[in-house]
Amino acid sequence: MLWQPALPDRYYAMSDEDLAQAIAARREQLGDILLILGHHYQQDEVIQHADLTGDSLKLSRLAAEEASKRGTKYIVFCGVHFMAETADLLTDDAVAVILPDLSAGCPMADMAEYDDVVEAWESIHAVLGNDWNGRVIPIAYVNSSAAVKAFVGEHGGACCTSSNATEIFGWALAGGERPAGNNEQIKVLFLPDQHLGRNTASRFGLITEVDGAAGRGPSDIAVWDPRLEGGGIREQQIRSATILLWAGHCTVHMRFCPEHVDQVRREYAETGGITVIVHPECRKEVVDRADDVGSTEYIISRVEQAEPGTNWAVGTEVHLINRLAKRAARRGVNVRLLGDCLCLCAMMYRINPQHLLWTLDNLAHRKVVNRIQVPPEVKHHARLALERMLSHTGQTPSELILAR
Ligand code: SF4
Incomplete structure (x- = not known):
């Protein structure tokens, strides 16, 4: 989680009404150079100020299109950290993407840290050995860091969303960028959400998680837990499973x-x-x-x-x-x-009207706070993973407005 400096007290002394009026006035003042994005899970007091609402990928794509049409300079993303990163990946480098509260990270995305992913990848391949006739194709749910997306892009994999996960699984199981050869075994490493991975794998008849059996029989799925030695799974499970799931989940x-x-x-x-x-x-x-x-x-x-x-x-x-x-x-x-559980995304909730106003007040003085910038060396491969997703789900890379 990134560190967010405390806001001046005056923001917390304002009434809800005063905050709403002040935000509206700043939006008016900044005009088309400002675009506010509101994720569906945001509180009403924030989403009422959004120019565009949607889920994370839809928002980033819309923002890329809108920003180039309007001449937008600043995108304020009322969402969580990985969403702002995705917006930065898809928009022109001249556009500054801002997260109003830097501590708003997604717990699920944070469950797959880059170093742990590299370690898992190496351990899995060490178990499979040099003689293994097969490939592991990684798939990153868009709810992951840009660094993890880049890892996936660099290793022949793609991103997916909750709406196209089945298509991307199908693409990967068929061999991904290179169709599977004769007797070539294909495995999928899906991260970070084990539940989306398990629900999607079941659509391909891959449902069993008992160890000890080979191929697509009784041991289709194994779960790699980065907190445990060797991922917490036996080598035999790695060899037999078609789907390797990362032990991440959405806390909501x-x-x-x-x-x-x-x-x-x-x-x-x-x-x-x-x-x-x-x-x-x-x-x-x-x-x-x-x-x-x-x-x-x-x-x-x-x-x-x-x-x-x-x-x-x-x-x-x-x-x-x-x-x-x-x-x-x-x-x-x-x-x-459904149910009486407290299913509120606490991280999304960190983006409140106070932080939104503070961000806009700074922009009004041409000061950019909380800019989210994906490093150039990460951008290339992260975009590649996103492009593969689009090109294998009936969309073309040109639908993404990528800055090159
Ligand atoms: S709802 Fe779940 S996946 Fe979405 S930001 Fe919150 S914790 Fe992350």
């Missing part, structure tokens, strides 16, 4: 339990039933019990198209659910949180 989506699904179904059994929809960062036991699973954007579109009179229980971040519920109620659709 992990909170949902299978019992929450059972409970909500019981509650609505007499009143027309309820549709349970969850994010694929939830545990597989939860996803298996749900009616539907999909990315944040998918969940939003499903709920927005729901028939009046229907009930929906949603397993994702609470700020988004509350906004969805308010909008849906106007159409007679009942939307509620």
Whole structure:
């Protein structure tokens, strides 16, 4: 986590209304040179000031397009650290990407540190040996640091999002950039979210996690835990598994339990039933019990198209659910949180109106604070991993506005 200096006391002495007015005034003053991005999981007091809202990759891509159209100089990303890095990867170098609170890091992304990834890669290959006829193709969920994305890009892998993970897994299992040769064994190293990895692997029939068996039989998946000696798995597991998952997780989506699904179904059994929809960062036991699973954007579109009179229980971040519920109620659709867990992204919550105003006050004086810059030597390979993802999901690299 990066260190964020304390703000002057005056920001905390302001009322919510005064903060909102001051932010609006600064936006007006800065005009088109400023673009504020708000991730779906942000609190209302912040997202009301966003020019664009969305999930992390969508926001970065939209921002790249908008910034070049408007002549934007500053992008203020109301999200977490890896999102600001992604925006920096996708925008022109002349655009400064700013994170209002430097301590807003994603716990899941932080679970895959670059040095640990390098160590795991070397250990896995040492176990597989020089005689092994195969390749390990790494896939990095976009919720990862730029350094990890770069590692993946440099080693023939690609990024993925929660909406295209299945396509990218298919691409990797077929050999990635180079189709698998005769008898060549392909393994996937997926990081950092073991749950998205497990949920996606199950779509390919890869579900078992018992050790001791070979090939795609009873030992499809092994989990590498960087906190444990040798990843906490036996060499035989590394040899037999097709999918090697990193032991990372989202601290928000992990909170949902299978019992929450059972409970909500019981509650609505007499009143027309309820549709349970969850994010694929939830545990597989939860996803298996749900009616539907999909990315944040998918969940939003499903709920927005729901028939009046229907009930929906949603397993994702609470700020988004509350906004969805308010909008849906106007159409007679009942939307509620799945379970009674505290599923708030505490890191996203660090971006508050005080930090947003402080950032804008500095920009008004042409002072850039909290700029997030991916080092040039990291950019090339991190972009390569993103480009591969786009070119293998029906999009072209030219859709990305990359500064070269
Ligand atoms: S919701 Fe989960 S994955 Fe997203 S920023 Fe928070 S901890 Fe990270």
